[in-house]
Amino acid sequence: MYKQIDSNKRKTFGLMFLFVLIISGLVWVWTQYYGNSQYIVMAVFISTIISLFSFYSGDKLALWQSGAKQIKKADNPYVWRMVENLSITAGLPMPKVYIIDDSAMNAFATGRDPKNASIALTTGLINHLENQELEGVIAHELSHVKNYDIRLMMVVIICIGIITLLADWLLRSFIWRGRGDNNKGGGVLILIGIVLGILSPIFARLIQMAVSRKREYLADASGVLLTRYPEGLARALEKISYQNKPLRRANKATAHLYISSPFKGKKASRFFSTHPPIQDRIKALRTMA
Numbered sequence: 001m002y003k004q005i006d007s008n009k010r011k012t013f014g015l016m017f018l019f020v021l022i023i024s025g026l027v028w029v030w031t032q033y034y035g036n037s038q039y040i041v042m043a044v045f046i047s048t049i050i051s052l053f054s055f056y057s058g059d060k061l062a063l064w065q066s067g068a069k070q071i072k073k074a075d076n077p078y079v080w081r082m083v084e085n086l087s088i089t090a091g092l093p094m095p096k097v098y099i100i101d102d103s104a105m106n107a108f109a110t111g112r113d114p115k116n117a118s119i120a121l122t123t124g125l126i127n128h129l130e131n132q133e134l135e136g137v138i139a140h141e142l143s144h145v146k147n148y149d150i151r152l153m154m155v156v157i158i159c160i161g162i163i164t165l166l167a168d169w170l171l172r173s174f175i176w177r178g179r180g181d182n183n184k185g186g187g188v189l190i191l192i193g194i195v196l197g198i199l200s201p202i203f204a205r206l207i208q209m210a211v212s213r214k215r216e217y218l219a220d221a222s223g224v225l226l227t228r229y230p231e232g233l234a235r236a237l238e239k240i241s242y243q244n245k246p247l248r249r250a251n252k253a254t255a256h257l258y259i260s261s262p263f264k265g266k267k268a269s270r271f272f273s274t275h276p277p278i279q280d281r282i283k284a285l286r287t288m289a
Contacts, residue, residue: 011152019051019159026166054158055151059110059118062154062257066108067249068098068120075099079126083119083138089226090142095119104245105129108257109141109150117145122247129236136223136233140259143222149215153257160253167198213276216259220281224288234285241278 023046073080080097087094095111098120105125111117119141126134144150224230240260250262261275 015152015155015159019155019163020048022163023050023166026163050158050162051155054155055112058154058158059112059116059150061158062108062110062254063098063118063120065249065251065254066100066120066247067102068100068118070096070098070118076126079121079134082131082135083142086135086139086142086226090139090146092142092146093117095142095145097121099123099126100247100249102248104247104262105240105243106247106258106260106262107137107141108254108259109144110154110257111145111150112154113148113151114145117150119145124243124245125240128239132227132229132232133236133239135227136229136236137259139223139226140219140233141223142226143219144215147215147218147222149219153215156256216276216281217284220285221288224285230285230288234282237278237282237285241282 027042071080076097076099079099083097084094092114095109095114095117096119098118100106100120100122102122103124104122105128107119107121107125109117109119119138121137125137129137144153220233223233227233237260247258247262255262256275258275260278
């Protein structure tokens with residue numbers, strides 16, 4: 001588990017570096033095509049700034065997008081004490097606690113490290129889960145904090161958004177702006193640009209799926225180490241799987257943060273899902289009992 005934590009730290013910076021390379025590559029094609037090389041330097045600078053922004057402020061963006069509201073102990077002593085007790089058990093600083101006013105059952109953790117972590121729970125989750133079930137979910141989210149999954153998954157949010165926007169801009173640029181007399185590379189650069197424009201968002205999506213799936217299994221196992229009661233989380237996941245309500249403010253860029261896919265009721269291929277099948281996770285949990 002400690003090796004996984006160290007691996008997550010390395011992958012975070014590796015992902016940020018890869019993000020800079022992808023952005024630079026997309027802009028390089030554009031500058032070569034239109035004959036203005038000064039933009040490549042600007043692209044490296046801007047992508048570096050965006051990577052740093054995602055590292056230090058990506059959690060605020062995710063919480064804002066979900067509609068989460070921060071609470072204090074007096075606002076909901078039941079949830080607050082549960083998070084506090086499990087944080088002490090895990091040896092973690094008390095994270096900020098947020099509640100999302102939504103009847104769908106879901107939760108996520110975010111932040112760049114345990115000292116700057118936040119946990120968000122929906123009202124549906126709080127109202128429909130029993131005490132031990134809610135403990136299991138909170139322990140799962142705290143495990144994301146302890147394992148540094150939150151840092152890795154947070155950076156992915158910004159990476160996917162920017163790569164998708166830039167790739168779309170590149171494709172539109174080639175499609176709607178004809179090739180002028182001074183353009184370099186002709187059809188070859190157009191072909192490279194189109195291929196990069198199409199593959200970059202797919203590549204970003206594959207990163208998102210790969211990060212999320214493995215992290216969910218690890219967080220399930222780590223959460224059980226905190227509660228010593230795998231059946232609590234297993235029953236919580238069962239209840240979550242039975243619901244057919246999507247989150248009102250579900251977003252593809254932040255979907256991988258949640259304990260379960262926020263797009264309930266929509267048929268999707270297992271291959272393209274950001275989450276492993278809940279039934280597989282429940283089965284794995286019950287083998288620990």
